[in-house]
Amino acid sequence: MDNPTRKTLLAVLAHPDDESFGMGGTLALYARQNVDVYLVCATRGEVGTVDPKFMAGFHSVAELREAELRCAAGHLCLAGVYFLDFRDSGMPGSPDNQHPQALAAQPLDEVAKKVADYIRKLRPQVVLTFDPIGGYKHPDHIAIQRATVKAFELAGDPALVSEYPPFQPSKLYFHVMPKGLFKAVVRLLPLLGQDPRRFGRNHDINLLDLVQDGDFPIHARINYRPVLEERDAAAACHASQTDGGPTRGPIRWVRLLLGTQDTFMRSFPPAAAGVREKDLFAGL
Numbered sequence: 001m002d003n004p005t006r007k008t009l010l011a012v013l014a015h016p017d018d019e020s021f022g023m024g025g026t027l028a029l030y031a032r033q034n035v036d037v038y039l040v041c042a043t044r045g046e047v048g049t050v051d052p053k054f055m056a057g058f059h060s061v062a063e064l065r066e067a068e069l070r071c072a073a074g075h076l077c078l079a080g081v082y083f084l085d086f087r088d089s090g091m092p093g094s095p096d097n098q099h100p101q102a103l104a105a106q107p108l109d110e111v112a113k114k115v116a117d118y119i120r121k122l123r124p125q126v127v128l129t130f131d132p133i134g135g136y137k138h139p140d141h142i143a144i145q146r147a148t149v150k151a152f153e154l155a156g157d158p159a160l161v162s163e164y165p166p167f168q169p170s171k172l173y174f175h176v177m178p179k180g181l182f183k184a185v186v187r188l189l190p191l192l193g194q195d196p197r198r199f200g201r202n203h204d205i206n207l208l209d210l211v212q213d214g215d216f217p218i219h220a221r222i223n224y225r226p227v228l229e230e231r232d233a234a235a236a237c238h239a240s241q242t243d244g245g246p247t248r249g250p251i252r253w254v255r256l257l258l259g260t261q262d263t264f265m266r267s268f269p270p271a272a273a274g275v276r277e278k279d280l281f282a283g284l
């Protein structure tokens, strides 16, 4: 990171598994292209549902999920993983939202300052995070997205006091699920006897809602076919979150409907209509 010519990419996400299920293909692809790919993970997924069979050898869900993340980071070839040490907030309305350490309950400025410190320390040209609805409206995803947007500006602001000198990244992207995907799943689920308002392993995702609110423009498409095996191996590390394997659960849906492509909206610099990038470092 001391070499100014090194390409560096930073993903700022909320839970162990976000890095693999969401944009794992993109992270692995850039790592393979000799980019230094870092992850800042805000929590350790403390309130994830875990079958007791996965807990052998671990003292807590956090410990298990951190180990799963480190396994995934190995397959994705990440250059480093950093935790912000907040607590998983759970889905909207759960008592975990109120925990004093819950990410979603923290003041935006405090989380943003922590993220800005990592931006200054790691000096990425490109920063990735969730879209403004956090993909599927998880409160932690939304909280870290807002904090990252703020941190992107703060990091270059000399007025921010920190142990690292100011650094302004060049590009900020949001990982977005194409709206067509949600529409297709909403139509498909009732045929399978499932309720699209109660989607997912914990039945707490309202896909009808996401079709309404999740329509973001797509400015970049990254085809991660060359690293499909690495991405799948990383996803398989999160066995406690997939009921045993990457071929079941949400990952299967994503695979079926999206193929091997991650889609991103460019937040900064603002994208003119019709921008279609195939490389997040394009123009740098």
Ligand SMILES: [Zn+2]
Residues within 6 Å of the ligand: 014, 015, 017, 018, 138, 141
């Ligand atoms: Zn998450």
